Amino acid sequence: MKPDIKWLDNPEVFRVNVLPACSDHQFYQSREEMKEGKNSLSLSLNGTWQFLYSKNAKERPEEFYQSDYAERTFEEIKVPCHIEMAGYDKIHYINTLYPWEGHEFRRPAYSLLGKAKWEGMFSEAEYNPVGSYRKKFDLPSEFMGKRVAICFEGVEQAMYLWLNGEFVGYAEDSFTPSWFDLTPYIKDKGNVLAVEVHKRSTAAFLEDQDFFRFFGIFRNVTLYAKPQMHVEDLWAKPVLSEDGTGSLGVDLKISMQEGMTGRAEITLTDKEGKELLTHTMLLPGDVRGKQQCAGAFREISCEMSQRDLGKVTAWDNHNPYLYHLQVVLYDEADRLVEVVPYQIGFRTIEIKDKVIYLNGKRLIINGVNRHEWSAEGGRCIGMEEMQKDMACFLRNNINAVRTCHYPDQIPWYYLCDKNGIYMMSETNLESHGSWQKLGGTEPSWNVPGSIPQWKAAVLDRASNHFETFKNHVSILFWSLGNESHVGDDIEAMNVFFKDKKDGRLVHYEGVCQDRSYEDTVSDVESRMYAPPAQIREYLENNPKKPFILCEYMHDMGNSIGGMGSYIKLLDEFEMYQGGFIWDFIDQAILVTDAVTGRKVMRYGGDFDDRPSDYEFSGNGIVFADRSEKPAMQEVRYYYGLHK
Amino acid sequence: MACTNKALKIVYGDSTLGIHGMCGEKDFHYIFSYAKGFESLVSDGKEWLYRSPVPAFWRALTDNDRGNSFHLKSGMWLAADMFIRCIGARVVADGAEIPMPVAPENNKYSDNETAESMKIVYTYETITVPSVQVQVSYEVDIEGGIMVCAHYFGKEDLPQLPVFGLRFLMPTCADKFVYEGLSGETYPDRMAGGIKGVYEVEGLPVTPYMVPQDCGMHMDTTWAEIYRSSELDNTRKERKQTVLRLEACEKNFAFSCLPYTPCELENAFHHEELPPARRTVLTVYGAVRGVGGIDSWGADVESAYHVDATKDIEFSFRIKP
Numbered sequence: 001m002k003p004d005i006k007w008l009d010n011p012e013v014f015r016v017n018v019l020p021a022c023s024d025h026q027f028y029q030s031r032e033e034m035k036e037g038k039n040s041l042s043l044s045l046n047g048t049w050q051f052l053y054s055k056n057a058k059e060r061p062e063e064f065y066q067s068d069y070a071e072r073t074f075e076e077i078k079v080p081c082h083i084e085m086a087g088y089d090k091i092h093y094i095n096t097l098y099p100w101e102g103h104e105f106r107r108p109a110y111s112l113l114g115k116a117k118w119e120g121m122f123s124e125a126e127y128n129p130v131g132s133y134r135k136k137f138d139l140p141s142e143f144m145g146k147r148v149a150i151c152f153e154g155v156e157q158a159m160y161l162w163l164n165g166e167f168v169g170y171a172e173d174s175f176t177p178s179w180f181d182l183t184p185y186i187k188d189k190g191n192v193l194a195v196e197v198h199k200r201s202t203a204a205f206l207e208d209q210d211f212f213r214f215f216g217i218f219r220n221v222t223l224y225a226k227p228q229m230h231v232e233d234l235w236a237k238p239v240l241s242e243d244g245t246g247s248l249g250v251d252l253k254i255s256m257q258e259g260m261t262g263r264a265e266i267t268l269t270d271k272e273g274k275e276l277l278t279h280t281m282l283l284p285g286d287v288r289g290k291q292q293c294a295g296a297f298r299e300i301s302c303e304m305s306q307r308d309l310g311k312v313t314a315w316d317n318h319n320p321y322l323y324h325l326q327v328v329l330y331d332e333a334d335r336l337v338e339v340v341p342y343q344i345g346f347r348t349i350e351i352k353d354k355v356i357y358l359n360g361k362r363l364i365i366n367g368v369n370r371h372e373w374s375a376e377g378g379r380c381i382g383m384e385e386m387q388k389d390m391a392c393f394l395r396n397n398i399n400a401v402r403t404c405h406y407p408d409q410i411p412w413y414y415l416c417d418k419n420g421i422y423m424m425s426e427t428n429l430e431s432h433g434s435w436q437k438l439g440g441t442e443p444s445w446n447v448p449g450s451i452p453q454w455k456a457a458v459l460d461r462a463s464n465h466f467e468t469f470k471n472h473v474s475i476l477f478w479s480l481g482n483e484s485h486v487g488d489d490i491e492a493m494n495v496f497f498k499d500k501k502d503g504r505l506v507h508y509e510g511v512c513q514d515r516s517y518e519d520t521v522s523d524v525e526s527r528m529y530a531p532p533a534q535i536r537e538y539l540e541n542n543p544k545k546p547f548i549l550c551e552y553m554h555d556m557g558n559s560i561g562g563m564g565s566y567i568k569l570l571d572e573f574e575m576y577q578g579g580f581i582w583d584f585i586d587q588a589i590l591v592t593d594a595v596t597g598r599k600v601m602r603y604g605g606d607f608d609d610r611p612s613d614y615e616f617s618g619n620g621i622v623f624a625d626r627s628e629k630p631a632m633q634e635v636r637y638y639y640g641l642h643k
Numbered sequence: 644m645a646c647t648n649k650a651l652k653i654v655y656g657d658s659t660l661g662i663h664g665m666c667g668e669k670d671f672h673y674i675f676s677y678a679k680g681f682e683s684l685v686s687d688g689k690e691w692l693y694r695s696p697v698p699a700f701w702r703a704l705t706d707n708d709r710g711n712s713f714h715l716k717s718g719m720w721l722a723a724d725m726f727i728r729c730i731g732a733r734v735v736a737d738g739a740e741i742p743m744p745v746a747p748e749n750n751k752y753s754d755n756e757t758a759e760s761m762k763i764v765y766t767y768e769t770i771t772v773p774s775v776q777v778q779v780s781y782e783v784d785i786e787g788g789i790m791v792c793a794h795y796f797g798k799e800d801l802p803q804l805p806v807f808g809l810r811f812l813m814p815t816c817a818d819k820f821v822y823e824g825l826s827g828e829t830y831p832d833r834m835a836g837g838i839k840g841v842y843e844v845e846g847l848p849v850t851p852y853m854v855p856q857d858c859g860m861h862m863d864t865t866w867a868e869i870y871r872s873s874e875l876d877n878t879r880k881e882r883k884q885t886v887l888r889l890e891a892c893e894k895n896f897a898f899s900c901l902p903y904t905p906c907e908l909e910n911a912f913h914h915e916e917l918p919p920a921r922r923t924v925l926t927v928y929g930a931v932r933g934v935g936g937i938d939s940w941g942a943d944v945e946s947a948y949h950v951d952a953t954k955d956i957e958f959s960f961r962i963k964p
Contacts, residue, residue, distance in 0.1 A: 558830075615853050
């Protein structure tokens with residue numbers, strides 16, 4: 001297949017040759033490696049890459065993916081890193097408006113009843129920068145002879161991928177992993193990987209989050225070698241019954257060499273190592289469901305139906321009890337081929353009499369919205385930042401997080417599981433520039449809206465989101481996105497999540513914009529920044545759904561006054577279930593001031609970026625350096641009242 | 644006459660009133676200018692005033708203030724805070740008002756005048772429209788304690804106040820301050836999480852909000868002590884740390900102790916644009932507007948935390964040298 005630069009302009013093209021989204025499990029070739037936490041089946045490609053910046057697609061070095069391309073003009077860049085933070089492109093902060101506001105006139109493809117002109121909108125734009133990345137690598141010995149896949153955990157906003165001069169695939173959806181199969185083109189030595197990243201594509205209409213607008217490879221890039229038998233996807237389905245007993249079902253997708261046989265052994269142990277379950281499935285012997293052949297490998301789906309486990313310890317904020325699930329694949333000679341560990345938990349989330357219950361108890365959300373942010377790296381953060389944030393949550397009685405407005409890095413989900421933080425995990429979707437104008441609502445060219453040609457793109461985002469994170473006990477809500485108005489396409493996302501029947505609730509605030517979708521979008525009545533009196537008004541007038549605030553207490557600068565009026569509602573109304581403070585961390589960038597030589601924090605408008613929303617980027621309960629704002633003691637106090 | 648603990652030595656100057664005395668081993672020397680206000684507060688050899696204290700009506704806008712256009716409604720208080728006229732002074736000696744002791748009236752006094760208490764009452768008039776009066780009185784007792792009373796006379800048609808207080812500008816930066824009150828930075832609508840105790844704050848920290856804005860408020864304070872070592876007096880080479888103490892009277896007070904005035908904070912987009920810290924700005928408040936938080940683009944502070952300019956506001960505290 002040949003790549004086409006016009007894919008950038010077409011909302012119906014958003015993934016080409018991207019492997020199906022899969023669970024975020026780790027896999028090892030031995031128990032020893034699993035215990036040591038080292039993995040000879042994975043190879044990080046983070047580090048120094050060759051790089052060239054071009055202002056637009058026309059000026060990019062089109063042939064740069066050729067193995068023998070002369071890299072003379074290339075410079076070096078760190079991966080992961082935002083291209084703007086490396087100094088190649090202008091740092092820009094803007095809230096709701098699209099980043100080309102005042103520079104380009106654009107209407108999304110197929111909007112305005114198809115009258116919008118869109119051909120070449122991004123592919124021929126005067127300003128739509130391109131980052132051309134090259135990375136050379138050899139395979140470690142453990143990889144040789146195995147299937148090799150590559151995972152890009154986050155690339156903004158559109159990427160084309162080549163290996164050794166061959167086109168591999170194309171991906172959008174910046175905040176979920178994109179997996180590609182490299183097997184057909186991989187060599188043991190002298191591989192040349194080429195990635196062409198475009199700042200904007202039709203994805204830009206769906207990724208209009210209120211944040212600094214960056215592009216580039218900003219999360220990990222990792223190569224994986226797949227053993228002869230490999231768990232492609234794992235869906236653990238723990239069920240907690242009212243009587244405190246649990247059961248577990250597991251769906252597996254396993255790829256294995258054609259003609260090979262073996263077995264999958266599923267075990268579940270508690271924290272003390274006591275085994276609650278062992279189950280063996282012959283492969284491909286007792287295969288239920290479809291089989292897919294791909295060359296010398298085939299993919300089989302198999303299912304362990306719900307099995308009773310007796311009494312289990314429920315997972316919640318107070319006792320985030322996790323059980324250890326292990327899937328081990330053995331070949332016909334009983335040799336261990338692959339081991340997949342996963343920490344799972346048992347909990348129920350449900351709505352009874354219009355009240356949300358977690359494990360039979362009324363759920364109270366002492367939450368905060370959290371952008372991934374660091375003053376040095378932008379949204380490119382590591383474990384250290386995540387651990388600090390988690391420690392801060394625990395210190396301050398924060399029990400819930402909304403991943404505004406995109407799925408976070410994978411380790412954050414594991415940390416939430418482990419520490420009992422309730423997650424509202426949000427799909428990578430925000431299009432407020434298409435309907436919020438000058439403080440009012442004007443959705444004449446809203447996307448995705450009900451435009452058929454945008455539906456598949458947002459469903460793909462829902463699917464990437466769900467498939468990656470479905471096993472995390474901490475996720476209580478799937479959120480369809482933020483401030484994207486509402487229409488048939490978002491309604492279809494709601495259906496997608498509900499069809500998964502995983503028990504979780506679906507959240508979407510934007511249904512407030514058009515009540516005709518009220519019964520088909522969102523399990524909860526969600527508002528943002530509603531004053532206490534408005535909440536009371538809803539709850540006193542035959543409310544349809546339990547009420548939460550997906551955003552409240554806007555902590556811009558010196559704020560968080562009057563929090564008590566919200567907390568009081570928890571005592572007054574069972575159906576008021578709390579909310580998520582806006583937000584966790586100030587988005588400011590650490591630079592050296594040219595005048596004083598001091599290291600200082602800068603915000604929107606400080607980079608000659610126009611138009612901008614200036615200091616509106618800083619609404620955290622912690623400063624950009626992660627130190628707590630003075631208002632934190634107020635949060636700690638009020639969130640401690642309904643722990 | 645040497646200062647003793649038995650009486651205040653009074654100097655009826657031609658445009659100022661001097662009050663001198665001893666408190667234990669420490670001497671104190673106060674000068675009240677009839678035109679400018681409380682001009683000199685020397686305690687334990689150190690000057691504590693750089694300019695006379697003035698009524699405070701403004702706080703540097705917070706992001707929420709900007710968001711709800713508070714400045715567009717109440718902006719006249721910024722001007723009132725910056726520019727104010729002292730329209731008169733009265734003097735009360737040992738409980739009885741005396742004719743203004745300026746020449747030739749003060750010719751009747753000697754170099755050996757004493758009193759057990761002296762009170763000076765200043766009246767200020769704001770440049771708001773309509774104009775409003777504030778009375779600030781300082782009553783010095785025999786131990787040098789100063790009872791400070793500030794009274795704002797409310798008037799119809801005036802927009803809500805950001806704050807009402809009394810601002811002291813000290814000649815140099817404080818080393819630290821210690822207070823008994825609530826932990827952290829508190830405001831009327833954000834003080835439930837404050838824990839009562841005695842707190843020591845090193846230096847004069849300015850909370851690093853992205854845009855410099857009002858900060859460092861401490862509600863519900865029983866007492867506060869400001870510690871300074873540096874001074875401007877060119878003869879004094881040794882740095883000796885001394886303290887000025889404020890005590891609540893009937894009601895606890897709010898205060899902030901910062902190196903900047905509201906206008907200095909107001910003027911900066913970033914912290915690095917603030918001038919080098921060189922003074923202490925101590926403001927004692929009788930009324931403070933809440934910070935709000937419902938949103939930052941229009942929602943008002945809850946009405947219970949507004950400061951109504953149409954009603955009188957009075958507060959008092961005691962300065963202990």
